[in-house]
Structure formats: C-alpha cells, structure tokens
Amino acid sequence: MTVKQQFINKEFYKTFLNDSDKQPIAQLANLFRTPDEEIDLSSVRFAQGEVYFENKDFETAVFKWEKVENQYKDWAQKNIADSYYEVGAFDTAEKMYRDVKTESRTLTSEIFLQLFSLYIDISNYEEADRIIKQAVKYNPDYPNVTKIARKFYEKNHDWNSAVDLASNESIRTEDIKWFVVLREYIENGATKEMSPSYFMGALLSLAKVDLEHFELMVEALWNSYRERSEYVNWLQTFNEMLFQINVETGIKWKRLPFIYSNTYRELIESNYLVAQLEEMMPSFLTNWLRITDFDGAVLATTATLAWDRLFPGRLDYQIVVDAEMAFEQLQQTPDCFENGKELFENILQWALINEIEVGNRFVWWTNQLTNFDQTTMLVAGTIGNGKSSFVNSLLGEKMMGSSTTMPVLFEQSVDTNITVYSKEGDTALAEYADFYDLTTVENELLKGDELVHYELSNPFLQKHKISIIDTPGIDGNDLNTKALLQSVKLSDRLVYVLNATAPYTETERSLLITIQKQLPTLPIHFILNKMDSIYSNDEVDRVHAEIEEKIKLDFPAAKVLPYSSIYSNQDQFSELESFIEANVLSTTANSKQSEKLLLAVRKLINFLLEKRVEKENELHANVQWNEVLDEKLNGLLHSLKDKEMEHAQTISSTYRELKDEIKYDLKLSIPAMLKECKELIKEDSDFNSILETLNEEMNNRIQEYVRQSTLPKLNTALQNWIRESGSLLEGTQSYLADMCDSLNSYIGSEQLSLECDFKVLDDWRRDADRMTSMIQLDEMNILLNSSPSQFLLKSSGLILGLLPQNKSKLVAQYQKYVDNVNYDEVSSLVSTRFFLQFEMFEKTLPRDLSMFLQLPYEHLYELVDQTRESISNYVATLDEMKANPSGYFDPITFYTVRLRQLEFLTLRK
Template sequence: MTVEVKVKVKEQFIKKQFYKSYLNENENNIHPIAVLADLYNEQNDDMDLSSIRFAQGEVYFENKDFESAVFKWEKVGNQLSDWAKKNIADSYYEIGAFETAEKLYKEVKTDSSTLTSEIFLHLFSLYIDVSKYEEADRIIKEAVKYNPDYPNVTRIARKFYEKHHDWTSAVALASDESIRTEDLKWFIVLREYIVNGVTKEMAPSYFVQPLLSLAKVDLEHFELMVEALWNSYREQSVYVNWLQTFNDMLFQINVETGVKWNRLPSIYSMTYEELVEGDYFVAQLEEMMPSFLTNWLRITDIKGAVLATTATLAWDRLFPGRIDYQIVADAEMAFEQLLKTPDCFEIGKELFENILQWSALNEIEVGDRFEWWTSKLTQFENTTMLVAGTSGNGKSSFVNSLLGEKMMGSSTTMPVLFEQNSDSNIIVFSKEGNTQLAEFADFYDLTTVENNLLKGDELVYYKLPNSFLEKHRLSIIDTPGIDGNQVNTKALLQSVKLADRLVYVLNATAPYTENERSLLVKIHKELPTLPIHFILNKMDSIYSKEEIDRVRAEIQAKVNQDFPSAKVLPYSSIYNNQDQFKDLELFIEDNVLSTEANSKQTEKLLLAIRKLINFLLEKRVEKEDELRANVEWNEVLDDKLNGLLHSLKDKEMEHLNTIKSSYRELKDELKYDLKLSIPGLLKECKELIKEDSDFGTILETLNEEMNLRIGEYVRENTLPKLNEALQNWIKDSGVLLEGTQGYLSEMSDSLNDYIGNEYLNLECDFKVLDDWRRDADRMTSMTQLDDMNILLNSSPSQFILKSSGILLGLLPQNKSKLVAQYQKYVDNVNYDDVTSELSMKFFLQFEMFEKTLPRDLSMFLHAPFEQIHELVDETRVAISNYNQTLEDMKSNPSIYFDPITFFTVRLRQLEFLTLRK
C-alpha cells in the first residue's frame, strides 16, 4: 500500500468514511446500508466480516443511530478493533454519556500514532464539554508532546491556552515549536506574545535558544524579536540581566562582514545612553558592559560608529583592563578612520542638563554662585573678554577707556564682569552667599579699597547700559593686578575659565617679563584653546614713531614664540582720540569677535561639565561633614535640653516642697491658735451660770452659747488671720515662681541663640496664682460652722449633774451650790476633742486645697515641659535621621558616586569627540 493510500485510509478512519471504500460509482442511488447488507450476505461463513460490520457502524453513526452503530462495532474483531472501540466511545460521547465515553477512550491500547492522537483530541474535547479544564490542559499537553506534527494539534493547544490566558503554556508552545520546526510563523507568534507583555516575568535566558534558532532562519525577524524583548525588559528589574544574557548569546552568532543590521545599532546606542544617565550602579554594569561594548562595535553602522568607539574608549579610560586590549585597539583604529562626528555641543548641553536634574532630584544645592558661573560658561550670545595685567600696567585704565567711563579705580581688588543690560544691577558672588550692592559708590569702595578678607573666589557681576558692549555683544572681565599676591593670581586663574579670549595688558617700558610669560604659559597649558592677545600700554612714554614700531615688532616676535597666533596692539590709556579708539575697536573685532575664535564653545561647555562633576564630588564630602556637624549640633542641643529638663524637674520638686511646707506652717499655726484659744473661750461660758438660771436646760443653753462664741471667734479672729497669712503665702510663692520664670527665660534665650531662631518661648502659667487668690478669698469668707455637741454628751457625770440640777433647782437653798457645781464642771471639762473636731471641720477645705498644690505646680510648668519635650523628640528624630543617612552613605556609596561615574564616562566620550574635531 502506497503512502498516499495509507493517508487516505487514515482520513477515512478519522472521518468515519471507511464505508465509502465499498461503494461503486454506479451505486450512488443505493443507500450504503443496502450495499453493505448485500456484501455481508455474499460473504462465506468462513470469511471475517469485521470490516463490513465496521463500515456499517460508520453509516449508522452518520445517521445518528448510535445504538446500532455500537452493536456493529462491538462485533469487530480484526485489525480495526481499536478504531471500533474508539468509535464506540465517540457514540457514547455523542449521546452525552461522558463518563462511559471517557472510560472507553482510556481503555484503547494501540500502536497507531494516528489513533492515539485522535483519542487525545477527543478526550480533550470531552474535558472541555464537562468543564474539566485541568484535565483538558493535561491531555492537550500530552497530545502535543506525543505527536506535535499531527494536524491541528498545536493550533488547538495554542487556542486553548490563549482562551484561558495560560500564557506560560502558550509561550512555551510557541518557543518549543519555533525551535523544533524553525517555521517563521511560530517565531512571529512568539514575538506577538512578547510585544503584548505576557513574557515580562520570564527569565531572559528562556529566549536564548529561540533567538539562536531565529538568527539562522531570518536576521530581520531576529532583530524584530530582539527589539521586542529589549522593550519588554527595559522597565523590569532583570533588564541588566537581559543585556548580559543577550550579549553573551550574540557572541554565538557569527556576524559576517557586510551584514546590514537595521535595528540593533540604534538599540545599542539608545541603551548605552540610558545606562550612563546615572540611574544604574557601576556594580550592576561592570560585568556586562565589556560584552555590550564589544558587540556594539561588531554590529554598529557608520552612523553609530562614533558613539560606539568613543564609548568603548571612555569606558576603558575610566575602568582600565575591563575590556579586552584588542577590542580597545580596534576601537582606537576605527575612531581614527571616522570622517564625521556628531554635534558635541548639543550632546554636551544634554549631559549638563542631566547632571543638574540629577542634582535637584538628590537635593544637592548647587548654589546661586555656581549656577551663575556655569550658566556663563554655557551661554554663547556674548563674547567674554578677560583683561589681565601686572599691577601698574594700566589695565583698569584700559578697561575704563573701553567702557567709555571711569568704572574702575587704579586697580580692582576682585574680578568684575561687565555685561550689557538695560538696567543697572550689581551682585557680589562668593561661597558665603550673594550680596546685592545698592549703588555704584558701594561697588567702587568694594573694588578699590584693600580688603584682607578676600579669598580669591569672589566675583562682581555688574550689569549696566553700555553702547560699546551692546554694539559688539561683548562682556568684559577686569581682574586684580598680578603683583605676587597668591589671592590675586588665584582670582585670575579662576576667572579666566569664564573667558572666550584673554587680553593681557603689557607695560611698554618693561614688556613681557619672565613672570608674565610664566603665568601666561601656565594658563595656556590649562586652557590650550583660549586665544591670547596683548595690549602694549603706556606707549605715550615713547615719543618716536620709529621707536614705537620697533618696540611693537620686538614684543610681537617675543610673544609669538609662545603664542604664535597672538596679536599685539600699541595703546595709551591717557590718549583720548578717535583714531586710537578706532584702531582698538578694529583690533577687538578682528581678534576677539572673530567667528573662528568663537568656534571653541564646546570646550567651554565641557569645562563647565567637568567643573560641575568636580563640584558634586566635593559636595559628597561636604554632605558627610555637614551631616556629622548636624549630628554633633543636635547631640549638644539634646544634652542642653535634658539638662534643662532635669533642672526644671528639680526646681518643680523644690518649689513644691517649699510652697507646701510654708502653707502647712501657716495652717498649723492657726490650728495651734485655735487649740490655745478655744478651751479658754469655752470655759468663760461658766459666767453665764447664775442662781436664776434654768438648771433643767442649763447644759443646752451653755452648749448653744459655746457654739455661738466659737463661730464669733472664728469670724473675728481666725478667718482674718488666715486670709492675711494666705495672701502673704501667695505673694512669697509668686516670688519663687517668678524666679523660675526668670531662669526659664534665660535658658530659652540661651537655647534660641544656639538654635539660631526664636524657637522656644518657655512661658509658665501664672494663672495659678490668680486661682490661689480666688480660692483663698473663697475659703476665708464667711464660713458656716455646724453646731457641735460640746456639753451634751452622755457621760455619767453629765447625766448626774443634769439630773441633780432638775431636782435641786427646785430648792432655793441649794441654788448657790448648784451654780458652783456647774461652774466647776464647765471649768474642768477637757475641750481637746472639741478643739480637734472644730479644727478638722474648719480646715477640711484647706486640707483639700493643699492636695491640689502638686497639680497646680505641674500646670504652672506644663507648657515649658511640653515645649522642651517636643524639641527633645524632634532633636532625637533628627539625630536618628542624620545618623541613618550617614550610615546609608557609608554603606552604599554607589548610590551617590556611581551616577557621577557615569556622567564622567559620558564626559570622557565627549572629550574624545571634541579633541578629534
């Protein structure tokens, strides 16, 4: 049987159309059942009828007579029995007997790959219908694994995975099939998954083999997939890992000379710019970067070759030995052969802005002075001419003649930059800060008076309306005269970096001394592209034109030995004629304002970038010093505050003890007075006992009188004394508390001086004294005392006395004895208990008042304590934060230094490009 026939037979089994092999063309009008029945009847008994039964079952199945179909297939016993069992399962599947169908499918054991795949697919459909998706997933994976070439099996699997968002399985299928078949359609499917973002969580290494396979099939699609993966991983934490993985893999691809890459070069260029923008650590990139740069050089085009070669060279200069020596040598050779370089100035401006943005993001204060300084380096609307000269050469007079007015004295004490502006404005820049000068007189005094405080880093920025500056779009810097003073030399060397040209004023009587030459050569070495020209001043001292020409020629030849392009102009500051000024103006136009001279703006910009990077490196050290100083400052403040807290707590306890003690003394004194006075007062009541008294009620009468006398005594004597004592006590306490307030005021002034602002205002609550006065008035006002049982207790002697008084009182002859007896009784009664009870009742509210004194004193000091504790908490939080920042800076220096390192790499790359130009 041929292959074609075998395929046809398999298709018949699959479609249940085997019965058609028994039909003839002339039997088209006869039902297949009839044809098969005739065939069945024609067979001998000894012949195998299984094939006909198998065919009959197919016809019954096609006509949905599933019971008859099963009956026929159950009788099949030849080589078709496995297919018959599978078809029986199909019948049960069709009538919805899913469990029976599943069982029958699983019982089929066959060597036929076609039948096996068909069973897998039918089981898969069955599991879908009964919502057994896990089983469906398992069975379709088995089907793909068993025979991925079986028609539609991978398509069905892909559709199932996508429908259920099983992207892991979908990606695995696409990856495996692309590697196995090397069919471009599967690579395209895989790329679509990547583009749609479903592969972001997969490790970069997962795609190595598909990429290697795709590179052999189609480089254009290889680049497309690489680009998709690159974009997919760009914002992920594994981005650097992807770069390392891809570059290691790219070494396995033989990149033939002349292969044109359409996307990879620009991808590499863009990625390199991202990597060195300061968002990554050196440790993250140092292992990956050599292979990255090497591959970049391998695949780059002419357009990207400049960046690729300079990036390699810059990285090698900053991290020597990391890149293979031969790669570096090839990069140097390729760089020398390049004809065109990019616009370095625009790239430099972008780098400069990146650094400033990074500084702002990391809260690094660049400062007004530095921002101004760098802004002048990166502004090219005007040409900046710096004028220098030895003291006594007439340099400032020369500047005045240019400006058309006497702006400078005989010599300036600090650099002054004059710039055209519609309004006048004078600012002094220094490290300590900026100072605005109100008027010209302040400027003149500052720049002409000797100032021992100058450090060489000050600069005056003078904006003024000036027709000469405006006409030529010129800015002029006048610098201190060179006289051997290191501060003046430092000021010149600092200011000259702002200049586009240097004009040095010589003295015609002693021109171009060795000191002048040495200084200018030093400047030229540091700034080799800075044009230098000379003004030969004080030519008025030479009276002969021939001598003037001779001196000029001699000086011209002398300076040209060191500065071949330098020009010399004879000049006299004391001459004020139009011809001389025209010559000067022409000299400036030809040598200072020329287009050729202005072409060095990129070098100026790179100098600004270099200065900014160095500034940031210094700032790191300053930041650590500042943090340490802040920690120390806050620790001292914390000690001071804790000392104040302890001292204030001690004062609170001392005041409480003193005030309570003095209060208790006045209270005890009045208690003692009552103890002494009340018994005598009560005994005096015996005078009320007379012979005509009613002895039946005499004790009640005496008891009532005694209560009246006690009340009168308290009102007339005790309360006034107590009020006076309390007022004196409050006054003395107030003096004590005022002393505490004075102490706190002194301490708050001292702490505020240390803090640097009026942070603390430790005001005590003196309302407590008002409350005490109010309480004293209330407690010493009219007090209602309850009557006490003084003589009416139930003691035996009192009872007998009272009884005898009733009896004897009736007998006149016994009254005198009775009076004596009652008087004796009143005089001999022990009134201590009465006095104690009176004292307890009377002083009850005073006792309660005493108990509130600790709370009152606490309220008196509440606000100061609260302020101090609040500041202590803030101080300790600050100490903790500063220490944590310091610790972070020490343990993770890369956070700060690595971005600066990458900025330096980019700067070195620009320097390579600029030097080449």
C-alpha cells in the first residue's frame, strides 16, 4: 500500500507498529517515552490521530492533528475536517476543507470528494453538483471520481451532465465502456435536446477505436433524431464528419449501408421540401457510395444517378462518374414492379389529398397501361398503305373506313360500348354509325389527344387475349403523328404496315426510330402489305428479302410478313395468325410489365405538372373573367344611378309643371271670381252683416270652383303624368332586361334578374284618385280683416243703413270696395292649402323611384359582392401558390426522383 493510500485510508499509523498484537495507542505512546532522533514526533502525532479517529475519539484525534507541523500538516487539517464532519459539525468541516491549501493532487481530490459527500448529507445538491464537476475536471483519473459523478447525475436525472461526462470520458480515455454508456443514454432518449454537432468528437474517436461500436452509436443517434426537426441537420453534420474518417476500401460495414438505404427512402417518400435536402443530399449520396456493400450498390448508384439527373451539377462530377461505372458493373438488378406500384399508388393518394381531380380519361389511360392480362398491339402505317384494311382483316369484319381520324382501341368485351376519351371529358356513342362518322370524317376541332375505346365481342380478340389499336395514317399532319406517339405508349407491340410498292421510306424509318428511342424495349414488326401488286412469286420473295434486310439494320429483332389485305383466303389468314402468335404474342417477345407501369407513373407525374399549370391559368382566367364582370356590373350600376337621377329630375319636373299650371289657374281665377261677388250687394241687402255674407259666399265659390274645375283638371293632368312616367320607367325596364340578358350570357346562366317594381305606378294612381276625389278647404277670412276701410264701411253701414235715401250710395261704395280688394293673398293661401298634400306627394317621388329600382340594385350589389369575393379568393389562392410553389412541386420532384431511379433499374435489365 502506498503512503498516499495510507493517508486516504487513515492507516499511516501501521508503519510505526512492530507487533500487530499490541495495542497501537500503546506502541505509539512508547515512541514518546523512548525518544529517537530519527523519529519525527509530528509524524507520530499524525499516526496517533488516525488511531483515535478509528476508535471514534474524535476530540483527541483533533488534538493530535493540531500538533502536526511537518509535511503532513495539510493531510492533518483535512483529517480534522473529517472529524468535524463525523460529529455533524458540517459548517466547520466545510470551512476547514476549503481552508486546506495544497499542491497534492491526491489530497485535493479527496477534499473534493469529502465536500461532495458533505453537500449530499446536507441536501445542498447545487453545491454537490458544482463540486463533483470540479473534481472530475481537476483529476478525472482519480479512482471512482467519474463513477461517483455518473451515479449522482443518473440519480438526479441530470442527463445533460451525465451525457457530458460520458462524452468527455469517451473522447479522453477512448475506453469502449464509456462509449457504451454514451450509446445507452442516446438509446434511452437522454440526448434528444442536444445538437448533432455535439457528438461528432465522440464519433470520430470511436471510429478510430472500434468500427462496430461506431456503427452502433451512429444507429442510436440516427434513430434518436429521426422524428425530430434536427433530423436533416443530423444527416448533414454526420455526413460532413464521415468525410474525415478514412474508410478503407473493402471494409465490411454491417449497419451503415442498410441505414443509408432506409433513410434515402424515407427522405424522398416523406413530406420534405427540396430546399431542406438539396444541401445535405450530395454528401449523403457520396458517403452512401463510399460505404455501401455489394447488395446495396444497386440502390446507391441509381439513387445517385437519379438525383444527378433531376438536380444536375449538384453532385461532384467524379461521384457521378463513379456511380455510372459501378452501375455498369452490376450483374443484375432487382425487379422494381412492386416498387413501381407503390409509387403509383403514393402519387394517386397525394393527388386525392390535394383535391386534384385526375379525371376519367386519365384513369382509363392508367388502367390500360397497367392491364397485364392481355397484349395490346398497335397498328400504324403511312396513309394509303392499307393499314385500316389490315385491321379489318384481323377483326374479321369491316370496322374501319379507309382511314381513321383518331386512334381506336378495339378490346374484347361481352357488351358493346363505344367511348371517346379526350381532355375535355369522355363521350359515349350510341351506335356504330356514330362511330363510323366520327372516325371517317375530317374534323378541324380534333386536337390529337382523342382516343376511341371500342368494346365488342370478337373471336380473334378473345382467342388471343389481344386488343388492337388502329391509328390515323401518317401523312405529314402533326396531329396524326402526335396521336400515334401518344397512343403507342399504350401498346405492348407495334406492327407497322408497309406498302410493297414503296416500302420503308425515309419518313417511316425516321418515325420508327423516334418511337424506338422513346420506348427502347417495344417490339416492332412489319406487315409488307399490297403484295398483290407484285406480278410474280420470285419478285415477291426478292422484295421481301430486300426490305427485311434493310429493316434489320435498324431493328434487328423485327419480323416482316408479306400480306395482301384484299385477299381473304383462309391460308393467308392462318399465316398471319401464326405470325402474330409467334412474334407479337410470344412469351419471349413480351415487354416488361415494370417498364409499362413506369410509363404510367411518368404519365401521371406529367399530368400533375400540367394540372398545376392548368390550375394557375384557370385562376388567372377566373380573376380576369370576374374583373370583367365586376367592370360590367359597376358600369351598369353607374348607368342605373344616372337613369335614376335623370328620371327623378324628369318626373319631378313634369309633376311640378302640372302643379304650377294649376296654381297659375287658381291665381287668375280666384280674384276674378271673388270680385264678381260685388253683384250680390244690393239696396235691400242687410248692410249690418253684408261683409259676413260676402265672406261666406266667397268661401263657397272657392270651394265649388276647386271641386268642379280644379280637381277634375288636376286628375286628368296627373293621369297623363303617370302614363308618361310609366313609359319612361318601362324604357328603363327594357334597358335593364337587355343588360340582364347580356350579363347572363357572359355569366353563362340565368343568375341575374333585374325586374323593377311597377307597383309604384299603381300607388301613384291610387294617390292621384285619392287626392283629386275630394278636398275640403278651411273657411278663410277674406273680407273680415278689420282693416281701416272695412271698419269705415262697416260703421257707415250701421249708420247709413238706417237711411233709405242713402242705400244706393252705400251699395256703390261696397261694390267698389269688393272690386278694389287685392285677392292675391287669398289666392296664395288657397293654393298653399290645396296643394299641401300634393307637395307631400312630390317629396315622396325620389323614394318611390328608389323603390322602383330596389330589386335591381339589390341583385346587382349582391352579384358585385360575390364577384369581388371571388376575385379576392382567386387572388389569395394564386398568391399562396406563388409564395409556396414548393408545397406542390417538391413532392412531385421527389416522385420523379423515385421514378428516375426505378427507370434506371428497369432499363438495366
């Protein structure tokens, strides 16, 4: 046991003992009784303190240690602190521990551990944590210090500290046990909040020590980040780190290739965006190629090549070259049919989630492409080569005319159905005559994407489980060529009908080579038609051999059959049937299902890309259409408001004119009528009440004149005014009807109704009858205003009326008075009273006109609101699409990467 270990265990005293059986205290005491110059008494006291401490005589132990003055003084002070610690004097013990100043690493570590235990005992975990970290930092190699620290961290669930400890010790010691501890923390989820870069040091160290454990830790970290936002960051960080590891050629990785393979599939099949992966993927693919095994080389190389094709220039050129070389060296590649089906279904599901209508036409196309229960043979040829006649001979009946205007797919079925598929939708044809007319009459509206699906019961189709596509004859028309190139993708075989008199022209050769480039595994065979035009059998053989030799230069596997469509003998048909069975339908000639399936996938992807463009164009068109509608509606609203103001002005003006005319009549008629009342003054009149009598008569005459003359005249004028106003309003209704028809025509439906409320005319008629049927004017004081002249007349009447000889003079005086009175005020008052209700009626005219147009206004404003809301919604959708194009295009991009990889695998076979 070393001296340091004796100090730690407080067993230094044993160095002074001679006889183990004798009591230590007595032996040490004897050293004082028999002094020896070689014996350091401070050392003896130090040893005595240990014995007393061991016997729990802490007070004596402290006394002894306080007397130590030699090199053991620091240890004695530490032991004194231990004594106070043992008796529970924690504050004193803590202070004494901290007061020890020593250069001994062992003593310092022991003090750290004692302080740590003290803080645990007093539940001061914060200080315990601080001091154990200090102890580890000071001397991590000190026995048990890291073990104690780890236990403390785990007990208190301080996983960050525990991970720090394990990581640091792994790097420092390169001891596998610490790497294992760190991996366990990772697997138990203790590192979820830590950045991927944190672990790179430990991984680099572990890679130098043990690659098997390196893979295990990488796998643990990979799994811990997989479901977190840091996943891509982890991939980027790890792959950059992996470049620093010198991976020897031929090293056998057990886990990493599988991890990379699964991860690549996860990345391109999940909801990641291109922007999230494009920076990380080059290093990922590069490392995958570096570490992949033979079994994984297929996926690694095709993934690299597919990514390079979709994102050219992103990968290092040499990596792409290496991938191409490795791919070429592969002996075989797996069948990707099931993967292709999965990809196809993934895309359809994505389209469904994103509410993208695939449509019947596309569903039909994909069903045809993925129908592997029968063989589809496409028949093509230059116009005039007898192609359609050849098809008729196969079907055993004249189904086609001399040439077809669009591709026709004949398919075996119990029931007969004829359907035309195009981008605009599908149309069912009722009978054969409709089909014949459609496929034989040139139509300028054809776009080259139409196809007729003719289901019929046919012995030839049923016997051979084959369907036949007849295509428009090639004549230089781009639409016919487009139709051929489109429909050939549905076929498993291509049979091209040549004309024996001018076979295999350069135009035909160029077209067929184009098809071969697009579909390199599509078997192509030839029918040398119109052999009946050749005059001898020898010439037939010569032409056949010459054309076959010429064709084989471009299509080595092609077969050529001499044929004549005009001959219907059984021998020729049997020969044709044998030719089809041996070449078109033979097992060895069957095209690969995987290739056909991937063609359907590519068509689906292209369709979705077109849909996006169509959607944007549709939204732009909808915005423009609604903006035009909004402009039209606002134009109509402004026009209607102008008409409303114009009508209000016209109708009110004509109403005021008739009213002013009646007023003028009253102004002229009433004064004259009132002056005529002077004739009522006679000598036998009662002059005491003559003015009252005249006043009453004047009121009666006014009432009578209004009833007999004014009201009838006014009623007639009002009826004429209502008729004229009605004509004006009917003109407005006619204008609105025309505008309504125009707007509904633009909208495409009878959405808008602009019917005015003509009840207003009925209300006017009723009001006119009511106002002119009866009127009662209040009696007015016309002559009884107590003016000086009236007073004089009245006084004179009282006096002179008693004198008979003065009556004539009095009559003249009264008549003169009545004749000279100014009745304008009376006329004005009568007019005011009479027209009171007519004035009120006039004030309601603008409101009545507003009510007349209320429903048109409501409908127009409602449609304006709808239109503007539509514009707002369309613009918002467009803005969102423009702001986040990756949300749509990135999934399609990853589908394309997957497709490209599968295409590499398929074309490799």
